[in-house]
Amino acid sequence: MNFAFMKTRHGKAITYAVLAVILALLPWMLTGGFENGKSWVRAVDFALLYIMLALGLNIVVGYAGLLDLGYIAFYAVGAYVYALLNSPHLAAILPAWLIGPNFIVMLVVAAVFAGMFGVMLGTPVLKLRGDYLAIVTLGFGEIIRIFLNNLDRPVNITNGPQGINNIDKVHFLDIDFGRPMEWLGLTFDMVHLYYYLILAFCIFIIFVTLRLQHSRIGRAWVALREDEIAANAMGINIRNVKLLAFAMGASFGGVSGALFASFQGFVSPESFVLMESIMVLCMVVLGGMGHIPGVILGAIIVSITPEILRDVINPLQEGIFGRRVVDPENLRMLIFGLAMIIIMLLRPEGLWPSKRRAREFHEHDEEAQA
Amino acid sequence: MTDALLKVEDLKVAYGGIHAVKGINLEVKQGELVALIGANGAGKSTTLKTLVGMVKPTAGSITFNGENTARLAPYHYVDRGLVLVPEGRGVFPRLTVEENLQMGAHTRNDKGAIASDMARVYDLFPRLKERRLQLAGTLSGGEQQMVAIGRAIMSRPKLLLLDEPSMGLAPIIVQKIFEIIRMIAAEGVTMLLVEQNAKLALETADRGYVMESGKITLADDAKVLLANEAIQKAYLGE
Numbered sequence: 001m002n003f004a005f006m007k008t009r010h011g012k013a014i015t016y017a018v019l020a021v022i023l024a025l026l027p028w029m030l031t032g033g034f035e036n037g038k039s040w041v042r043a044v045d046f047a048l049l050y051i052m053l054a055l056g057l058n059i060v061v062g063y064a065g066l067l068d069l070g071y072i073a074f075y076a077v078g079a080y081v082y083a084l085l086n087s088p089h090l091a092a093i094l095p096a097w098l099i100g101p102n103f104i105v106m107l108v109v110a111a112v113f114a115g116m117f118g119v120m121l122g123t124p125v126l127k128l129r130g131d132y133l134a135i136v137t138l139g140f141g142e143i144i145r146i147f148l149n150n151l152d153r154p155v156n157i158t159n160g161p162q163g164i165n166n167i168d169k170v171h172f173l174d175i176d177f178g179r180p181m182e183w184l185g186l187t188f189d190m191v192h193l194y195y196y197l198i199l200a201f202c203i204f205i206i207f208v209t210l211r212l213q214h215s216r217i218g219r220a221w222v223a224l225r226e227d228e229i230a231a232n233a234m235g236i237n238i239r240n241v242k243l244l245a246f247a248m249g250a251s252f253g254g255v256s257g258a259l260f261a262s263f264q265g266f267v268s269p270e271s272f273v274l275m276e277s278i279m280v281l282c283m284v285v286l287g288g289m290g291h292i293p294g295v296i297l298g299a300i301i302v303s304i305t306p307e308i309l310r311d312v313i314n315p316l317q318e319g320i321f322g323r324r325v326v327d328p329e330n331l332r333m334l335i336f337g338l339a340m341i342i343i344m345l346l347r348p349e350g351l352w353p354s355k356r357r358a359r360e361f362h363e364h365d366e367e368a369q370a
Numbered sequence: 371m372t373d374a375l376l377k378v379e380d381l382k383v384a385y386g387g388i389h390a391v392k393g394i395n396l397e398v399k400q401g402e403l404v405a406l407i408g409a410n411g412a413g414k415s416t417t418l419k420t421l422v423g424m425v426k427p428t429a430g431s432i433t434f435n436g437e438n439t440a441r442l443a444p445y446h447y448v449d450r451g452l453v454l455v456p457e458g459r460g461v462f463p464r465l466t467v468e469e470n471l472q473m474g475a476h477t478r479n480d481k482g483a484i485a486s487d488m489a490r491v492y493d494l495f496p497r498l499k500e501r502r503l504q505l506a507g508t509l510s511g512g513e514q515q516m517v518a519i520g521r522a523i524m525s526r527p528k529l530l531l532l533d534e535p536s537m538g539l540a541p542i543i544v545q546k547i548f549e550i551i552r553m554i555a556a557e558g559v560t561m562l563l564v565e566q567n568a569k570l571a572l573e574t575a576d577r578g579y580v581m582e583s584g585k586i587t588l589a590d591d592a593k594v595l596l597a598n599e600a601i602q603k604a605y606l607g608e
Contacts, residue, residue: 216476223473226462233422233456235448235477235525359505360464 027195028186041191043307045263047300048198049256054283054299055209055292056252061281062290063218064245065225067134069277070121070141074250076148076272077117078110078257083164083267084157085109103172107201107258114254115247117144122246126239129228141277149269163268170197170262177262194263201259205252209292212248221245279303286343288350290357297352305339306332373436375400375560376421376452376529381430383413383420390416392584393430398529398562403555405571405592406564407605408581414564415457417581418533421562422447422454435528448477451528457537459518463507467498470506470517474524484524491520494550512543519550523559530554530561536570548574568605572596580605 026044031037057071084090085106091099101109121140125133152160169178169190177197181188212218220241223231232238261267279302287298309332317324343351349361374397383391391413398404406414419425421432423444432440434452447453462470471491475484492499495516501509506517515535522530535551536544548570555561555574565571572578572592580588580601588595595601 219473219476222465222469223462223476226464227460229424230456230460230462231473232424232444233448233454233460234473234521235445237443237445356464 023199027192038189038191041195043304045191045194045198047303048202049260050283050303051202051296051299052205052252052256053280054295055205056249057280058284058295060245060249061284063221064242066245069134069138071253071280072272072277073141073144074114074117074253075257076144077114078254079261079267080148080158081110081113082106082258082261083167086168087164087166089159089164103170107255110254110258111251115251118246118250119243122243126242141274145269145272161269163266165266167261167265198259201255206292217244282340286350288353288357291352291354294350294352309335374398375435377433379431382428383416383425384428390584394586396579396586398560401558401560402577403561403563403575405575405578406562406581407568407571407578412581413584414581415533418454418531418564421531422452448525453522453525453527454531455518455522455533457533459514461506461514461517464505466503467506467517468502470521471524474521487524491523494553495520511539515547528560530559532561532563534564534566536565536567
């Protein structure tokens with residue numbers, strides 16, 4: 001295929017227009033084209049949430065080169081902040097003006113809270129790199145989850161393992177995102193409404209990361225990733241730049257978490273296990289660390305593939321063996337793990353890497369040819 | 371012109387219990403090229419690192435451009451015009467030549483002037499212009515040294531500190547690097563040069579200091595030092 005025309009100004013405009021139409025119609029194509037279309041829209045909604053998470057983690061891991069294995073903690077913080085302020089759980093204790101605030105205010109609060117937790121994690125690990133950093137961040141992620149699991153005593157804040165129920169749906173611009181809505185002769189169900197809401201924030205976050213990439217801060221992160229001492233000698237304040245990466249990445253996670261809580265209507269510590277952190281990291285690495293389109297692709301593949309497998313494997317097993325031989329959940333992980341290994345062997349730079357990263361991995365090929 | 375741009379008084383540096391620099395005095399005046407020579411482990415590199423805050427002094431004072439600059443955090447020095455070209459070059463190996471040079475201008479905001487400085491660096495090092503899109507890590511040692519010096523020039527230094535620019539380079543490349551150092555000096559950039567290659571350093575510099583196990587043992591015009599018999603014996607191999 002020839003993508004060259006897409007690089008021209010005209011081609012770019014056309015590409016974006018086509019993309020916009022596809023994105024606008026996607027939920028309707030899904031509900032129209034599949035029997036269980038709504039569950040597919042739901043899967044796409046989650047994919048969008050994961051894109052936000054992956055882009056946030058990409059700032060920390062891809063740009064600043066700080067390996068974070070506890071990233072899901074910030075997602076948890078965002079989700080719980082939203083849940084606590086928008087559910088009956090604490091409504092009796094908290095002052096009334098704190099409950100059910102304006103949606104945008106709410107998201108800002110979730111982002112700021114998560115960002116603060118990012119700084120909280122970043123401060124003690126300023127001097128750590130590589131494996132050591134990974135271990136501490138892993139521990140941090142677990143600490144947050146265990147706190148959420150146990151903060152039902154002595155004062156019940158998080159409601160422990162039972163989680164928080166009855167979280168309000170978003171009310172925004174006179175739209176109740178929890179109720180079906182008629183518009184232009186179409187019935188917008190909750191999954192549809194949330195699709196557009198999450199998509200809007202996703203596009204906003206993509207825009208922010210794109211701007212960051214070529215900014216002064218973006219370049220400082222690259223310098224930090226490449227060589228801390230040299231970066232310091234360039235006049236870069238390592239401490240601030242690192243904390244900013246942690247805070248920035250965390251706040252994206254917080255926004256995503258808040259949207260997740262309202263979409264799901266229920267949060268519990270189970271949603272924030274280590275496996276989730278690893279999944280988000282997989283999205284970043286698989287797609288192409290530090291490259292925004294790659295990271296988005298990675299997030300889509302990793303979050304949608306299991307859904308496709310779920311739909312394919314069961315009928316397939318029943319067709320061949322007449323019964324379910326392997327639990328689809330286990331088989332999914334098996335296939336998934338195998339796919340990861342193969343991809344990492346064949347394309348260690350990721351499926352859609354930045355030019356820079358592709359070069360790093362293939363510089364030796366060039367030399368060999370020369 | 372009488373006031374020194376850099377004035378170091380009774381500077382002492384210790385790593386743990388080991389005293390690397392034992393109370394030295396030195397100064398660099400505006401427009402001068404000063405060489406600091408001495409054997410391995412004499413404390414030359416430590417002195418330079420202390421000047422840019424990478425090592426904290428245990429005692430003494432450093433005055434740069436009228437300001438006490440001892441004990442600032444390392445990233446504060448570039449703004450003030452005190453720029454180090456580190457030993458072993460310290461380029462960003464996985465960034466291109468051009469990106470490395472841009473990093474040198476990280477603290478600056480004046481886009482137009484940055485572009486003209488970039489052009490100037492490429493004039494000084496035509497070699498780098500040819501290779502501007504190549505990853506710095508794939509360059510030869512001499513070219514990497516050029517990137518390191520070019521990157522430092524991009525920060526518009528008032529005082530450029532060079533740590534062992536000849537280290538690990540073939541003699542012919544070393545000659546070339548020193549030619550460039552003379553060219554930069556001719557443009558009026560003040561420099562403090564640390565070198566083991568004493569002969570070359572003294573031939574290039576205006577003045578020189580000789581450092582021996584943490585102390586400065588001799589300080590004089592470069593020509594006088596070159597003619598000094600003791601120095602010839604100890605450092606010049608004659």
